[in-house]
Amino acid sequence: MSDKDERSHLVGLGAFIRSQRRLAQLSQRELAKLTKLSDPYVSQLERGLHEPSVRVLRALGNALNIPTETLMGYVGLTDESAADIDTASAIRQDPKLSDAQKAAMLEIYKGFTDEAGK
Amino acid sequence: MSDKDERSHLVGLGAFIRSQRRLAQLSQRELAKLTKLSDPYVSQLERGLHEPSVRVLRALGNALNIPTETLMGYVGLTDESAADIDTASAIRQDPKLSDAQKAAMLEIYKGFTDEAGK
DNA sequence: TCGCAGTGCGTAGTAAAGTACGCATATACG
DNA sequence: CGTATATGCGTACTTTACTACGCACTGCGA
Numbered sequence: 150m151s152d153k154d155e156r157s158h159l160v161g162l163g164a165f166i167r168s169q170r171r172l173a174q175l176s177q178r179e180l181a182k183l184t185k186l187s188d189p190y191v192s193q194l195e196r197g198l199h200e201p202s203v204r205v206l207r208a209l210g211n212a213l214n215i216p217t218e219t220l221m222g223y224v225g226l227t228d229e230s231a232a233d234i235d236t237a238s239a240i241r242q243d244p245k246l247s248d249a250q251k252a253a254m255l256e257i258y259k260g261f262t263d264e265a266g267k
Numbered sequence: 268m269s270d271k272d273e274r275s276h277l278v279g280l281g282a283f284i285r286s287q288r289r290l291a292q293l294s295q296r297e298l299a300k301l302t303k304l305s306d307p308y309v310s311q312l313e314r315g316l317h318e319p320s321v322r323v324l325r326a327l328g329n330a331l332n333i334p335t336e337t338l339m340g341y342v343g344l345t346d347e348s349a350a351d352i353d354t355a356s357a358i359r360q361d362p363k364l365s366d367a368q369k370a371a372m373l374e375i376y377k378g379f380t381d382e383a384g385k
Numbered sequence: 386t387c388g389c390a391g392t393g394c395g396t397a398g399t400a401a402a403g404t405a406c407g408c409a410t411a412t413a414c415g
Numbered sequence: 416c417g418t419a420t421a422t423g424c425g426t427a428c429t430t431t432a433c434t435a436c437g438c439a440c441t442g443c444g445a
Contacts, residue, residue, distance in 0.1 A: 168366050172359055172373065176392060187434045192394055199432060202320055202402090203342045219360055221339065224321045236364075239357035246354070250379045254372065261368045294422060305404045310424055317402060320432090 160197035162223035167195040169213045184208035200224060278315035280341035285313040287331045302326035318342065 170180050170191075177195070181188040186205065193199055201209070206224070210217040240246065240254050288298050288309075295313070299306040303326065311317055319327070324342065328335040358364065358372050 168369075169359060171366060172369055177394090178392075188392095189394065189396090189435085190433055193433085196394090200320065200322065202318065202432070203324070203339065204318065205432085206321070207343060214356060215360065216356070217339075218336075221321060221335075225325060236354075236357045236361045239354045243354045245380045246376075247379075254375060254379075257372060257375065258364075261365075261372075262363045295424090296422080306422095307405085307424065307426090308403055311403090314424090320402070323403085 158223060158225055159200055162201075162220070163195040163197040165220075165223055166191075166209060166213075169215060170195075173213055180209075180212060183212040276341060276343055277318055280319075280338070281313040281315040283338075283341055284309075284327060284331075287333060288313075291331055298327075298330060301330035 170177070173180075175183070177191045178188045180186075181191045184191075184205070185208065190199075194201055194205075201224075206220040207217050209215070210220050236258060237255060240251055240258065243251065246254070288295070291298075293301070295309045296306045298304075299309045302309075302323070304323065308317070312319055312323075319342075324338045325335050327333070328338050354376060355373060358369055358376065361369065364372070
């Protein structure tokens with residue numbers, strides 16, 4: 150019974166959704182329309198007030214171009230099979246980038262992560 | 268896509284859960300105890316009457332030693348959203364980057380790929 | 386100044402997920 | 416035979432996901 154209701158992961162999920170929505174330049178209402186959800190519910194999700202269903206997670210992943218597994222991870226799928234996508238390797242494998250461009254982006258990425266990495 | 272969504276996938280999920288439970292030589296009540304669910308709910312799930320939450324799917328996968336992904340597949344995770352591992356999504360998902368840093372890198376990436384033709 | 390359109394959110398209500406309790410059948414043992 | 420136990424399920428109930436409606440605030444143009 151040590152499993153006290155731990156809902157902090159919902160806050161993490163909410164923060165992630167919010168950041169992804171902003172990166173996609175969408176308002177809560179626009180995202181709601183894309184996912185066929187209500188606007189207040191999007192707001193509630195972003196503040197970690199609810200644990201969304203699989204259907205909702207799928208709609209969100211779809212609208213924001215995020216693999217659904219990633220969303221699942223925030224809800225707690227992560228007991229195994231964590232599909233962690235490494236940004237650096239994604240850049241290196243990207244066929245749309247030249248070698249020089251890859252180097253540039255990796256350099257920038259390194260700067261960002263080193264600085265925050267503590 | 269009619270709103271009158273057929274829920275046949277739930278029937279498939281239920282049949283799968285039932286077969287796995289029997290293979291594990293468990294009664295519905297035993298599985299319910301393992302997953303901390305109620306026995307009638309297990310019965311209802313096996314007959315496709317409800318769409319379980321992520322939390323429940325994880326508990327079931329855990330108790331029956333089934334990778335959670337497999338369960339998710341029955342709910343509809345796998346219908347699409349294939350591993351679209353492109354650089355842009357990797358950047359957006361990267362927990363090591365701030366939103367501002369993500370925006371910056373995406374801007375750079377956009378510049379590179381736009382310029383490259385297309 | 387005045388709308389006015391767009392944003393995020395509080396809140397009361399509806400729909401669906403999940404539970405408590407009990408019934409019916411089946412097998413087993415005295 | 417009776418009854419004890421284990422199984423799966425019907426159903427009313429509680430809890431939670433999700434929606435409808437509207438309020439407060441922020442720019443923006445007349």
